[in-house]
Amino acid sequence: MRTWKRNLLAVPILLWIGLLVGIPMLLVVALSFLSRDHLGNIVYQFTLDNWRKVVDPIYLRVFWNSLLMALLTALITLLVGYPVAYITSNLSPRRRALSLGLIMLPFWISSLLRTYGWMILLGNAGVINNVLMALGLIERPLPMMYKFGTSLVGTAYMLLPFMIVAVFNSVDKLDRSLLEASYDLGASRWKTFFHITIPLTLPGIVGGFTLVFIPALGLYFVSDLLGGGNTVFLGNLIHTLATRGRNRPLAAAFSLGMVALALMVLAFYWKVTKDKTGEGLFQ
Amino acid sequence: MRDKTSRFGVFYLSLFFVMLYLPVLSVVLYSFNASSSTAQWTGWSLEWYRQLFRDRTIGQAFRTSIQVAVLTAILSAVLGTFTAVVSMWVSARMKKALQGIMILPLIVPEVALGVSLLFFFNALRLPFGILTLVLSHSLFCVPYVYIMVRLRLAEIDASIIESALDLGASTWQMVRTIILPLVAPSIVTAALLCLAMSLDDVIISTYMSGPRSTTLPVHVFSMMRVGVTPKVNALCTLILVGTFFIIGVSQLITKKRRFAK
Numbered sequence: 001m002r003t004w005k006r007n008l009l010a011v012p013i014l015l016w017i018g019l020l021v022g023i024p025m026l027l028v029v030a031l032s033f034l035s036r037d038h039l040g041n042i043v044y045q046f047t048l049d050n051w052r053k054v055v056d057p058i059y060l061r062v063f064w065n066s067l068l069m070a071l072l073t074a075l076i077t078l079l080v081g082y083p084v085a086y087i088t089s090n091l092s093p094r095r096r097a098l099s100l101g102l103i104m105l106p107f108w109i110s111s112l113l114r115t116y117g118w119m120i121l122l123g124n125a126g127v128i129n130n131v132l133m134a135l136g137l138i139e140r141p142l143p144m145m146y147k148f149g150t151s152l153v154g155t156a157y158m159l160l161p162f163m164i165v166a167v168f169n170s171v172d173k174l175d176r177s178l179l180e181a182s183y184d185l186g187a188s189r190w191k192t193f194f195h196i197t198i199p200l201t202l203p204g205i206v207g208g209f210t211l212v213f214i215p216a217l218g219l220y221f222v223s224d225l226l227g228g229g230n231t232v233f234l235g236n237l238i239h240t241l242a243t244r245g246r247n248r249p250l251a252a253a254f255s256l257g258m259v260a261l262a263l264m265v266l267a268f269y270w271k272v273t274k275d276k277t278g279e280g281l282f283q
Numbered sequence: 284m285r286d287k288t289s290r291f292g293v294f295y296l297s298l299f300f301v302m303l304y305l306p307v308l309s310v311v312l313y314s315f316n317a318s319s320s321t322a323q324w325t326g327w328s329l330e331w332y333r334q335l336f337r338d339r340t341i342g343q344a345f346r347t348s349i350q351v352a353v354l355t356a357i358l359s360a361v362l363g364t365f366t367a368v369v370s371m372w373v374s375a376r377m378k379k380a381l382q383g384i385m386i387l388p389l390i391v392p393e394v395a396l397g398v399s400l401l402f403f404f405n406a407l408r409l410p411f412g413i414l415t416l417v418l419s420h421s422l423f424c425v426p427y428v429y430i431m432v433r434l435r436l437a438e439i440d441a442s443i444i445e446s447a448l449d450l451g452a453s454t455w456q457m458v459r460t461i462i463l464p465l466v467a468p469s470i471v472t473a474a475l476l477c478l479a480m481s482l483d484d485v486i487i488s489t490y491m492s493g494p495r496s497t498t499l500p501v502h503v504f505s506m507m508r509v510g511v512t513p514k515v516n517a518l519c520t521l522i523l524v525g526t527f528f529i530i531g532v533s534q535l536i537t538k539k540r541r542f543a544k
Contacts, residue, residue, distance in 0.1 A: 013384070021399075113522060255399065
């Protein structure tokens with residue numbers, strides 16, 4: 001068979017993605033330039049109003065909240081997850097398999113359940129407050145729910161396994177003899193870590209960063225349940241605008257803003273890892 | 284290999300796993316609390332499970348979720364495997380393009396994907412329900428099947444394929460009798476992952492659910508927004524048990540494959 005004939009086999013897949021991702025995304029772009037009437041119906045009239053709102057200082061604040069949330073989530077998951085991945089790769093085969101299993105298991109556990117678990121732990125009548133009061137350390141419950149930090153804890157907790165798996169794949173490939181060589185040449189543990197280990201596992205770090213950052217922008221059910229809507233994030237705003245708010249053109253503009261943030265991180269990933277197809281992210 | 288981990292390492296790892304599973308265990312534990320508040324433990328009770336089984340809305344949402352998940356898993360298994368197998372034949376450039384395209388649904392933020400599909404299906408006047416749910420769920424499931432099957436295909440000895448073709452098998456015969464049986468365990472594992480992901484999805488489902496076809500997570504989310512009630516704990520615990528059942532099946536399939544080698 002000729003090459004182009006064989007390539008015809010790929011047409012159904014291209015059509016499928018084109019129909020469910022390509023066209024809908026183009027629709028979003030078009031919609032972001034349209035107006036709406038008082039009832040929320042779309043009016044076919046060109047306007048830049050939606051984009052003007054996106055760069056309005058009030059709404060820019062929402063971008064900032066989401067950006068901060070995604071960056072801090074990536075940072076926390078890296079700081080907590082890197083040692084986990086590193087220690088796991090050094091374990092004996094049996095314990096290593098057990099550790100990996102325990103790291104991957106949360107992927108399967110309902111994400112709502114995992115968020116709800118924090119409501120049980122952190123609530124005013126929650127487990128942590130109960131324990132602290134029973135121990136006599138505090139007299140009245142510490143208010144821990146409905147803060148930016150609460151959403152951050154929940155989001156980081158949700159995405160931690162992605163970071164660990166990405167970093168683990170890199171750490172596991174690390175040639176340990178390079179570390180030995182560094183020690184033999186008189187470098188300290190820290191020096192070896194920062195000059196050898198970190199640079200060599202950078203692809204995993206950047207991959208994990210990307211895998212955590214993108215969903216962290218939009219996990220609105222976590223910030224809704226744990227943050228109580230006290231801080232407005234992009235995900236919550238888009239959700240409200242597209243459903244109850246009945247302002248689809250504005251929701252479209254903000255969605256594209258979110259896609260732009262995701263693309264920024266992807267560009268960074270491509271630049272560092274040279275992995276053009278992004279396949280390395282999901283292996 | 285000798286265990287090179289320091290005591291501190293083991294301590295850190297143990298502490299990490301305690302923190303990782305503490306929220307999950309708390310949910311399970313408090314589903315058996317007789318009191319309706321987490322403020323105190325007043326003894327063991329199955330009252331909340333009893334209330335759960337009397338709730339018709341939850342039963343309906345559960346049925347919708349199962350239907351959607353099964354259909355999604357089947358559709359995704361077929362499309363994902365097709366893509367992986369086809370990418371063995373197409374030109375190198377098309378192969379690269381397919382790789383990039385398959386990653387697309389995974390890197391576009393889910394909220395943006397959900398909103399875009401909401402507008403699209405709305406424009407098509409497609410009624411929101413099982414169909415829209417299955418189509419949208421398959422979007423983030425197919426890439427996983429594709430990746431898992433492709434990884435398995437890469438392990439297959441190319442000479443087996445060549446000799447089959449040399450001996451006069453047609454391409455389709457070769458795919459059916461050699462490739463598909465070899466990748467079958469991967470397909471099943473991937474399909475089970477799709478089942479779990481579809482059953483768990485909140486973000487896209489919120490936009491795709493119809494008035495009479497709410498999925499279980501969308502319903503659970505609305506229950507959770509009201510606050511902590513042991514009924515939600517009981518429901519979450521049952522979902523967890525269901526999930527472990529799926530994992531058990533998938534483990535069994537992987538184990539079988541290992542023994543077969």
